Amino acid sequence: MLTAFQDREARLQERELALRDRMQALRVADQEIERKMAALTTAEEELRQTLALADTAAEDDLTRLTKVYENMKPKQAAALFEEMDPHFAAGFLARMRPEIAAAVMAGLSPGAAHTFSVVLAGRNANVPSE
The missing domain is CATH 1.20.5 (Single alpha-helices involved in coiled-coils or other helix-helix interfaces)
Incomplete structure (x- = not known):
């Protein structure tokens, strides 16, 4: 044991x-x-x-580039915007002061102005409202 x-x-x-x-x-x-x-x-x-x-x-780069476009003559900016992707160009238009954006839009062809307007109007279409 x-x-x-x-x-x-x-x-x-x-x-x-x-x-x-x-x-x-x-x-x-x-x-x-x-x-x-x-x-x-x-x-x-x-x-x-x-x-x-x-x-x-x-953001700093976008702000700086937006100011460059704002300081251009509207017709010159419009000519550049005509060559850009509509969503890209509309993004700059949305960031611009309204009176400058309006002057650029006035210099666009009617088709481009319409396309940019549709893009701008639809940017927040899918945002929840409630």
Whole structure:
């Protein structure tokens, strides 16, 4: 019986050592997961800042180009707009001051003016109203 108890005690000690090893491995794995999560959080914030910078740069470029078109003679701008994709040109017309956009539209061919008007009118057609 003493031998059975000693065997059982030895098995329990082996299991306890195995559990300790397993717990240590879990702690190491948990630390690694925390380290990787921190790195991912940092990378996500850096990406968010980069995207914000890119959005700002793109908006600045559009604003600058819109001002270039606004400062052109309406007939010259109209000639350029005639060559552009209607959605692209309509985007600039929408950003322009209304009196300048009107002068450019007056310089367009009737077909182009109609196309740009349709694009402008339909830009927000699918926006939910409620």
